[in-house]
Amino acid sequence: MTKLRLAIVGAGPAGIYAADILLKAERNFDVSIDLFDHLPAPYGLVRYGVAPDHPRIKGIINALRDVLDRGDIRLFGNVRYGTDITLDDLKQHYNAVIFATGAVRDADLNIPGIELEGSYGAAEFVSWFDGHPDFPRTWPLEAKQVAVIGNGNVALDVSRILAKHADDLLVTEIPDNVYGGLKESPVTDVHVFGRRGPTSVKFTPLELRELGELRDVDIMVYDEDFDYDDAARAAVAGNKQVFVIDKVLNQWRQREVGEASRRLHLHFFAKPIEIVDDGAGRVGGIRYERTVPDGEGGVVGTGEMRELPIQAVYRAVGYFGSPLPGIPFDKKRGVIPNREGQVLRKDPSSGSGGANEQMYGVYATGWIKRGPVGLIGHTKSDAMETVRHLINDSGNWWHPEHPAEESVTELLDSRGIHYTDLNGWHNLDQHELSLGESAGRTRIKVVPRDEMVTVSRSK
Numbered sequence: 201m202t203k204l205r206l207a208i209v210g211a212g213p214a215g216i217y218a219a220d221i222l223l224k225a226e227r228n229f230d231v232s233i234d235l236f237d238h239l240p241a242p243y244g245l246v247r248y249g250v251a252p253d254h255p256r257i258k259g260i261i262n263a264l265r266d267v268l269d270r271g272d273i274r275l276f277g278n279v280r281y282g283t284d285i286t287l288d289d290l291k292q293h294y295n296a297v298i299f300a301t302g303a304v305r306d307a308d309l310n311i312p313g314i315e316l317e318g319s320y321g322a323a324e325f326v327s328w329f330d331g332h333p334d335f336p337r338t339w340p341l342e343a344k345q346v347a348v349i350g351n352g353n354v355a356l357d358v359s360r361i362l363a364k365h366a367d368d369l370l371v372t373e374i375p376d377n378v379y380g381g382l383k384e385s386p387v388t389d390v391h392v393f394g395r396r397g398p399t400s401v402k403f404t405p406l407e408l409r410e411l412g413e414l415r416d417v418d419i420m421v422y423d424e425d426f427d428y429d430d431a432a433r434a435a436v437a438g439n440k441q442v443f444v445i446d447k448v449l450n451q452w453r454q455r456e457v458g459e460a461s462r463r464l465h466l467h468f469f470a471k472p473i474e475i476v477d478d479g480a481g482r483v484g485g486i487r488y489e490r491t492v493p494d495g496e497g498g499v500v501g502t503g504e505m506r507e508l509p510i511q512a513v514y515r516a517v518g519y520f521g522s523p524l525p526g527i528p529f530d531k532k533r534g535v536i537p538n539r540e541g542q543v544l545r546k547d548p549s550s551g552s553g554g555a556n557e558q559m560y561g562v563y564a565t566g567w568i569k570r571g572p573v574g575l576i577g578h579t580k581s582d583a584m585e586t587v588r589h590l591i592n593d594s595g596n597w598w599h600p601e602h603p604a605e606e607s608v609t610e611l612l613d614s615r616g617i618h619y620t621d622l623n624g625w626h627n628l629d630q631h632e633l634s635l636g637e638s639a640g641r642t643r644i645k646v647v648p649r650d651e652m653v654t655v656s657r658s659k
């Protein structure tokens with residue numbers, strides 16, 4: 201074997217890091233990589249998940265772009281694996297494939313009323329405010345009182361964007377329609393619910409602290425949530441992150457409140473039980489149960505029920521992966537079953553209980569490999585592990601009938617697929633920057649898919 205022709209599906213950080221690591225790895229063969237994404241622009245959740253008012257994290261795009269710009273990776277945007285290109289196609293053109301398709305939809309929360317009108321998933325809202333082309337352009341921001349369920353960073357992103365005054369987002373790259381929608385929002389109160397206590401939250405200190413800096417927003421914390429047990433006190437003493445979170449929250453307990461036009465309430469030991477119907481099939485309230493520590497790091501319900509009026513609810517209880525045609529899928533965890541990135545399937549000869557065997561030539565990395573937890577940086581170590589196996593498995597790679605690089609473009613052209621490439625991304629990037637410049641902003645994102653494709657393919 202003198203050359204590895206590799207397809208990577210998913211141009212988010214996991215896919216791009218995998219390409220980078222492979223190109224830099226010690227190996228005794230040449231590599232040629234094609235990177236596919238169903239979106240016309242690369243970078244996955246860094247472009248379409250990370251909040252627009254987090255420019256430092258958005259800036260990771262610059263490092264990812266440097267990888268693509270090196271010139272030895274071909275990008276095919278606007279190509280969806282499963283419809284535009286299939287596993288059989290990949291086997292005919294490549295020696296192996298790495299799936300890095302991430303996780304884009306909301307995990308379920310099974311409580312009564314969650315299906316009412318006015319109940320949303322955080323992922324949908326994030327996709328709207330980050331200008332994802334496949335989501336509606338308008339968002340119903342009519343509620344004065346809103347609940348956000350969850351105690352992770354995504355819950356804080358959603359709460360912050362809901363509570364923040366739209367004008368304070370103008371410095372960011374938010375699309376015009378998002379600015380317009382948020383500007384009209386009548387919201388006064390955002391209530392964040394976590395069923396555990398302040399020392400068990402999943403958000404990070406930086407994200408928490410940021411809430412306290414929002415202009416004209418009072419942060420409301422409640423003394424009853426700070427009656428710590430031994431386990432909570434030990435967590436504060438033994439974990440630096442918990443220590444800082446506790447300190448920030450306690451500073452807020454001392455702050456004067458009452459002046460701001462909007463409030464962001466943090467309710468701990470509060471387990472949502474039901475979304476209450478307003479009588480017309482819409483969200484009218486949230487019923488939650490007060491919990492107490494169970495002495496083992498968890499919580500138990502006390503039976504004390506409370507209710508707050510709300511007109512919208514967002515569940516931020518985690519993201520979930522989606523199955524890919526022809527590829528095994530773990531329905532419970534929302535990931536591709538794998539052993540350190542080597543994709544596993546049931547051995548068809550071993551009956552219904554079948555042992556897992558390696559699916560040769562197929563690898564996974566990033567959130568679709570490990571589940572939707574962890575920061576962008578974690579996808580790098582993921583990719584290292586996966587790439588190490590890919591290199592070591594060279595004896596089991598596929599033997600493609602059409603390994604020539606042109607055969608892939610011919611295939612896509614023959615199917616009439618309007619793919620975008622790296623030059624196309626440069627065109628779109630420049631276009632967005634110049635839209636921003638003429639409006640006195642750094643960037644204005646193009647949202648409609650056809651417009652993204654037209655701009656990308658325009659030169």
Ligand SMILES: Cc1cc2nc3c(=O)[nH]c(=O)nc-3n(C[C@H](O)[C@H](O)[C@H](O)COP(=O)(O)OP(=O)(O)OC[C@H]3O[C@@H](n4cnc5c(N)ncnc54)[C@H](O)[C@@H]3O)c2cc1C
Pocket residue numbers: 209210211212213214215236237238239242243244245246249250251254257279280281282300301302303304326354357519524565566567568573574575576577579
């Ligand atoms: C709301 C939110 C905020 C976050 N904020 C931060 C933060 O501030 N800091 C931080 O470090 N991390 C943050 N993260 C986490 C970070 O985004 C992830 O760790 C990272 O994006 C996971 O990378 P990935 O490449 O596995 O998946 P993704 O980034 O989701 O990329 C997957 C790519 O695969 C493509 N794809 C999917 N299906 C197909 C298909 N069938 N065919 C072709 N292409 C396909 C998608 O279009 C996408 O481009 C945040 C996550 C979310 C959800």
